[in-house]
Structure formats: structure tokens, C-alpha cells
Amino acid sequence: MSAHILSGKEVAGRLQQEMKLQVEELKRKGIIPGLAVIIAGNNPASRLYVKKKSEASQKLGIYSRVIELPDDTSKEQLISVVDMLNEDDAIDGILVQLPLPQHIDEREIIQCISPDKDVDGFHPLNIGRLSTGQDTFIPCTPLGILKLLQEYHITMEGKHVVIVGRSNIVGKPAGQLLLNEHATVTYCHSKTRQLAHYTKQADILISAVGQSRLIKANMVKENAVVIDVGNSFDESGKLSGDVDFERVKEIASFITPVPNGVGPMTISMLLYNTLKAAKKRAHAKGDSS
Numbered sequence: 109m110s111a112h113i114l115s116g117k118e119v120a121g122r123l124q125q126e127m128k129l130q131v132e133e134l135k136r137k138g139i140i141p142g143l144a145v146i147i148a149g150n151n152p153a154s155r156l157y158v159k160k161k162s163e164a165s166q167k168l169g170i171y172s173r174v175i176e177l178p179d180d181t182s183k184e185q186l187i188s189v190v191d192m193l194n195e196d197d198a199i200d201g202i203l204v205q206l207p208l209p210q211h212i213d214e215r216e217i218i219q220c221i222s223p224d225k226d227v228d229g230f231h232p233l234n235i236g237r238l239s240t241g242q243d244t245f246i247p248c249t250p251l252g253i254l255k256l257l258q259e260y261h262i263t264m265e266g267k268h269v270v271i272v273g274r275s276n277i278v279g280k281p282a283g284q285l286l287l288n289e290h291a292t293v294t295y296c297h298s299k300t301r302q303l304a305h306y307t308k309q310a311d312i313l314i315s316a317v318g319q320s321r322l323i324k325a326n327m328v329k330e331n332a333v334v335i336d337v338g339n340s341f342d343e344s345g346k347l348s349g350d351v352d353f354e355r356v357k358e359i360a361s362f363i364t365p366v367p368n369g370v371g372p373m374t375i376s377m378l379l380y381n382t383l384k385a386a387k388k389r390a391h392a393k394g395d396s397s
């Protein structure tokens with residue numbers, strides 16, 4: 109039997125309709141949610157993602173500002189842009205698109221973002237909050253995965269979640285988030301020996317590596333839930349995930365496609381976090397709802 113498809117596109121569309129109403133409500137209270145995206149350099153994939161983010165926010169009625177900087181922008185220039193946005197009352201959320209040009213230390217820039225505007229959830233303070241189970245901005249991809257699982261009534265408590273990939277933006281925070289949901293979490297990465305030994309034990313398998321069709325059918329347990337975070341290109345230049353979808357779907361119970369799986373959920377959660385920040389601003393303004 110073939111797996112059920114976890115349609116990120118469908119769920120993201122639904123969530124965005126709900127959020128549109130919330131934006132309208134905020135506007136009635138005199139608050140226009142605002143998102144700023146900074147992109148340095150002209151990596152074509154990064155440009156495409158930034159365009160998607162800005163289009164999606166505008167569709168909801170969120171004020172969107174994209175700040176494009178050249179590849180040779182200095183660290184000081186970038187920090188001064190972040191500082192300006194930290195101070196700007198029209199901006200609730202700041203996203204610095206990664207990767208940054210080689211000569212800039214990403215950590216140094218991320219630390220300059222006000223934790224209250226850090227809609228990516230990448231600031232060390234927010235990472236600390238996530239790891240101790242406090243309220244915070246949860247990184248968009250892990251949060252998107254959680255919402256997608258919840259939407260399909262897939263429970264996490266007591267399940268063995270195996271995460272392949274330990275990046276700061278997906279793998280690591282996804283593990284912490286699902287640990288907070290009472291899953292048993294195993295991390296695998298490029299140095300893991302006998303990867304299949306671990307992946308075969310997963311009730312929920314999350315791959316966030318960026319290597320086309322790394323996860324084969326014989327690495328997946330019967331009826332597992334398979335979440336594919338990969339967005340890479342195969343030999344023929346076609347957009348492809350980490351999972352050998354055509355074969356794995358015959359073994360899994362649920363599976364995300366690429367495209368239209370995790371990607372659209374990531375975008376939705378960026379809007380969700382921006383709204384969360386704007387609601388806090390409304391609250392600070394003296395609104396009690």
C-alpha cells in the first residue's frame with residue numbers, strides 16, 4: 109500500500125488563510141505586522157527563497173521589506189542595517205537570509221538581531237529558550253514539521269524520531285522541539301557509522317541533509333512517517349529531496365513530497381512567527397486580547 113502524502117502545500121494554504129484574518133484583526137487595532145528580510149550577495153537559490161517569503165507575507169497583508177546588499181558588504185555595514193531594523197517600529201520580524209558571504213561570521217550577525225524580532229529563532233537566547241522548553245520563536249522548518257504532523261494527527265509522545273542532519277537551522281532545533289513533545293530523539297550526521305542501522309529504527313524519520321535520494325527504501329521501517337527537508341538538485345537538474353520518494357512511499361505510512369511538503373510549511377511558519385511578534389507589540393500597546 110502506498111503512503112499518505114503529507115501535503116505541506118495544502119496545510120500551509122489553510123494556515124495562511126487563518127493568519128490573514130488575524131492580520132486584519134491586528135490592523136483594526138492599528139498594528140500592521142512588518143517583516144524585513146536582508147539578503148547579501150546574489151546566490152540564485154537564496155534570491156528565489158527570499159522572493160517567496162516576501163510574496164507570501166504580502167499576500168497576507170504583512171508589510172514586507174527586502175533589503176538587498178552586495179556580496180562585498182562589510183560586517184559593519186550589515187550590522188548597521190540590523191541595528192536600524194531593531195530600532196524600526198514598523199518592523200516586527202527580521203530575517204537575515206543564510207548563507208552569508210564567506211567573509212562574514214554568521215553567528216556575529218545573528219547575535220545583533222533583537223531576540224524579540226528574531227523570527228528565525230536563531231539568536232542564542234532563543235535557542236536557549238527552546239532547549240529549556242520556554243516560550244520562544246521556534247525555527248521555521250522544525251515548527252513547520254511539528255504543525256504538519258499535528259495537522260495529520262500524528263502523535264510524537266514516546267515515538268522514536270531519527271533526525272539525519274545536525275544543522276543549527278533544522279536538525280538540531282528539530283530534535284529539541286520533538287524532545288519537548290516527548291519523543292525519543294536520535295541524531296545522525298555525516299560521521300555516523302551505519303546510518304541505515306539507525307534510520308531503520310525510526311517511527312518518524314526526518315532527513316535534513318541536502319543530498320539527493322540519500323534515504324533508500326531499505327533504510328526505512330515499514331509504516332514509518334518520513335519527513336523530507338531536502339531541497340537539492342539531482343543529476344538531471346531536477347529539484348529533489350533527500351528521500352527516494354518513489355520507492356520509499358511504498359513502505360512508509362506517511363511521507364512528505366518535494367516540492368510542496370516541508371518547504372511551504374517553512375514559509376508559513378515565518379509568517380506565523382512574524383504575527384506572533386506583532387501580537388506582542390499589540391499587547392505592549394495596551395491591548396489585552
Ligand SMILES: Nc1nc(=O)c2c([nH]1)NC[C@@H]1CN(c3ccc(C(=O)N[C@@H](CCC(=O)O)C(=O)O)cc3)C=[N+]21
Binds near residue numbers: 203206
Ligand atoms: N535565515 C534563513 N532562514 C531560513 O528559513 C532559510 C535561510 N535563511 N536560508 C535558506 C533556507 C532554505 N529555506 C527554504 C524555504 C522554503 C523552501 C520552499 O518553499 N521550497 C519549495 C520548492 C522551491 C523551489 O521550487 O525551488 C518546496 O519545497 O515546495 C525551500 C527552502 C529557508 N531557509
